[in-house]
Amino acid sequence: xxxxxxxxxxxxxxxxxxxxxxxxxxxxxxxxxxxxxxxxxxxxxxxxxxxxxxxxxxxxxxxxxxxxxxxxxxxxxxxxxxxxxxxxxxxxxxxxxxxxxxxxxxxxxxxxxxxxxxxxxxxxxxxxxxxxxxxxxxxxxxxxxxxxxxxxxxxxxxxxxxxxxxxxxxxxx
Numbered sequence: 001x002x003x004x005x006x007x008x009x010x011x012x013x014x015x016x017x018x019x020x021x022x023x024x025x026x027x028x029x030x031x032x033x034x035x036x037x038x039x040x041x042x043x044x045x046x047x048x049x050x051x052x053x054x055x056x057x058x059x060x061x062x063x064x065x066x067x068x069x070x071x072x073x074x075x076x077x078x079x080x081x082x083x084x085x086x087x088x089x090x091x092x093x094x095x096x097x098x099x100x101x102x103x104x105x106x107x108x109x110x111x112x113x114x115x116x117x118x119x120x121x122x123x124x125x126x127x128x129x130x131x132x133x134x135x136x137x138x139x140x141x142x143x144x145x146x147x148x149x150x151x152x153x154x155x156x157x158x159x160x161x162x163x164x165x166x167x168x169x170x171x172x173x
Contacts, residue, residue, distance in 0.1 A: 001042075007058055055070065101138075
């Protein structure tokens with residue numbers, strides 16, 4: 001079976017040796033090692049040195065030099081807007097405080113559909129609009145990336161020099 005061990009970020013659309021594409025949602029695009037099958041049937045092992053977040057438009061270089069393009073799979077999302085920048089910042093703070101994956105799209109935010117968060121956002125004055133779109137959440141600012149799997153969100157084994165401090169009234173600390 002062929003192997004892909006190199007990622008080309010933001011592959012140019014006119015690259016000639018693209019032979020196939022894989023369509024993956026945001027969680028499926030956060031990978032290190034997995035067997036994938038392209039839309040045209042190309043089967044290969046993605047084998048990277050560390051887990052990375054593949055983005056819509058990246059290329060996976062196979063061991064024979066051919067490339068499989070990564071395409072983001074549309075997901076059910078909620079698009080969030082606010083009347084002004086301070087209100088949007090406040091909404092962002094509330095989502096971040098809940099460790100919610102979020103995408104910034106111009107002056108709007110996007111999150112995965114979640115009725116509890118949607119109710120909270122409405123109560124905070126947000127305007128919500130459901131969309132099906134490729135989800136490209138912001139990634140960690142400390143040089144590493146956290147998976148959507150919340151088992152790895154806190155108390156994980158790799159070393160950081162930052163601390164999570166919360167004053168949100170629900171007893172973390």
